[in-house]
Amino acid sequence: MGRVRAPALFGVLVCALLCGCGGDPSDAAEQADKSLRAWSATLRVAAEQWVDRRVPDLYFQQVIEAAQESLDEQAKALSKKMPASDGRRKGLESRLAELRQRAGELSQALDRSDRGAAETTSRGLPGGAAS
Amino acid sequence: MNSKKYLEVALGILTSTGGFLEVGAIATATQAGASFGYQLMWALLLGTICVTFLVEMSGRLAASSGHPLPAAVRERFGFNFYVFPIAAQVLVDLLVLASEIGGSALALQLVTGVDYRWWAVPVALFVWLLLWLGTFNVIEYGVSILGLITVVCIVAAFKAHPEMASVGKGLLPSLPRHDKAHYWFLAVSMIGAIISPYLFNFYSSGAIEDEWGEDHIGVNRAIAVIGMGFGGLISAGMLVAAAAILHPRGVEVDRYEQVPLAITATLGKWGFFLFAAGLFIACVGAAIEISLDGAYVFSQSFGWNWGENAKPRDAARFSSVYTLMPFVACVPMALGLDPLAVTLFSMAITTIILPVIVLPFLVLMNDEHYVGRHRNGFVGNAVVFVIIVLAAVMAVVAIPLEIKGGS
Numbered sequence: 001m002g003r004v005r006a007p008a009l010f011g012v013l014v015c016a017l018l019c020g021c022g023g024d025p026s027d028a029a030e031q032a033d034k035s036l037r038a039w040s041a042t043l044r045v046a047a048e049q050w051v052d053r054r055v056p057d058l059y060f061q062q063v064i065e066a067a068q069e070s071l072d073e074q075a076k077a078l079s080k081k082m083p084a085s086d087g088r089r090k091g092l093e094s095r096l097a098e099l100r101q102r103a104g105e106l107s108q109a110l111d112r113s114d115r116g117a118a119e120t121t122s123r124g125l126p127g128g129a130a131s
Numbered sequence: 132m133n134s135k136k137y138l139e140v141a142l143g144i145l146t147s148t149g150g151f152l153e154v155g156a157i158a159t160a161t162q163a164g165a166s167f168g169y170q171l172m173w174a175l176l177l178g179t180i181c182v183t184f185l186v187e188m189s190g191r192l193a194a195s196s197g198h199p200l201p202a203a204v205r206e207r208f209g210f211n212f213y214v215f216p217i218a219a220q221v222l223v224d225l226l227v228l229a230s231e232i233g234g235s236a237l238a239l240q241l242v243t244g245v246d247y248r249w250w251a252v253p254v255a256l257f258v259w260l261l262l263w264l265g266t267f268n269v270i271e272y273g274v275s276i277l278g279l280i281t282v283v284c285i286v287a288a289f290k291a292h293p294e295m296a297s298v299g300k301g302l303l304p305s306l307p308r309h310d311k312a313h314y315w316f317l318a319v320s321m322i323g324a325i326i327s328p329y330l331f332n333f334y335s336s337g338a339i340e341d342e343w344g345e346d347h348i349g350v351n352r353a354i355a356v357i358g359m360g361f362g363g364l365i366s367a368g369m370l371v372a373a374a375a376i377l378h379p380r381g382v383e384v385d386r387y388e389q390v391p392l393a394i395t396a397t398l399g400k401w402g403f404f405l406f407a408a409g410l411f412i413a414c415v416g417a418a419i420e421i422s423l424d425g426a427y428v429f430s431q432s433f434g435w436n437w438g439e440n441a442k443p444r445d446a447a448r449f450s451s452v453y454t455l456m457p458f459v460a461c462v463p464m465a466l467g468l469d470p471l472a473v474t475l476f477s478m479a480i481t482t483i484i485l486p487v488i489v490l491p492f493l494v495l496m497n498d499e500h501y502v503g504r505h506r507n508g509f510v511g512n513a514v515v516f517v518i519i520v521l522a523a524v525m526a527v528v529a530i531p532l533e534i535k536g537g538s
Binding site: 037038040044045046049054055056061062066070 | 240241242243244376377380381382383385386388389391392395396399400403
């Protein structure tokens, strides 16, 4: 491999991994589905621990914010990589919106220190199971 | 062995454990446990065996030849050959250093709520101040003793009551049932996180700074085996805690913010604060070692004065390199690059470049001119060669698959 091509290939690899390229709609749908299940499970575990006073408020807030950011990124990736006509996109967007709403509810419960509300919301979150 | 030697062994073990633990080991072990349960324990075991051999070799080289690794490779193979390994080493050092600064910044974010991007430059400044003001032993032993907080990972693992049969089964390699590309990518990232090339340069240069001679061969062996073994145990604790707590609940780790959940489930709030403190100390310790490694590599390659025990003005170019490195490496984190993505990628790239760094090292360890009667045996050569080549091949295959997102 020539001197110029090796660093160029390395640069492409870095950009590809860090920016997340890959335009296959099926891959995007699979990725979004996986992310949805993982973040739903994360929010449920974090909420349960907050309700049990096992994590500080500040940390619970960060988990919720991380979930919201990741879900926003997934929504953007879906609209970019899947055509609007794809039936799977609508279903995934609906699930994303629902989960973002639940994350918002948890954030409000945290603001009010309302552990009962957080428990109710977390019970309504779909839990992911290990495959 | 006299009491002074026992003390040397104890402090050396602490240092080795501290060297083993860094953000890559913590992140990859947690991801592995969360995504695949105990199934990737074998990668951790393989990496720990290999790094134990390599660390022992780097100490033996220094003790028997009086040469640190970078200087010996440059002298044995010539500067023209050495250009490629040095370039690869410095590039990977900067990537891994960025990860460590990101890990320290994330630890500060966890306890303060202030975004990690704001902490990147202060962390780089803190690392530099420690390097500028401290001596080799004060920095190493200080950071390593504080780094014992990471034992919290082992406590969390025990309190999670893992199925020991499954843990044992995970020590044998097996094929994944799902996400094959991610499985192999994580395996190579774990191996890359454990077998960090900076560790060998740092360890052998440290041995020279501590004026090791042939009478330290036994001490070196004890430090390598116990220190690396203990470091591996702490990483295993993180993997087991994640496998027992996060995996059954379907939590996959995409962000560092999810990692403490594996600890807090059993240890509560104090576990959270200990984890954050342990992450911060482990990452700062690794950042110091990597910055020093860069300075060692450059100084020994170009024949400059070097030594962390020397005053900065007496080793000006050496000090300039370790000053520059943290400030260059903090830029990607300050700009908001995802720390976890940078960590995983830098660990995988480390695995690819390992043969370039390690194979000349193996040649040296079989050269009587350098190590005399302390040459490698067949087992040491074979274990290291097979693991390094295997891991590099796995990395070359797994990285494109991970990028493609295939399963």
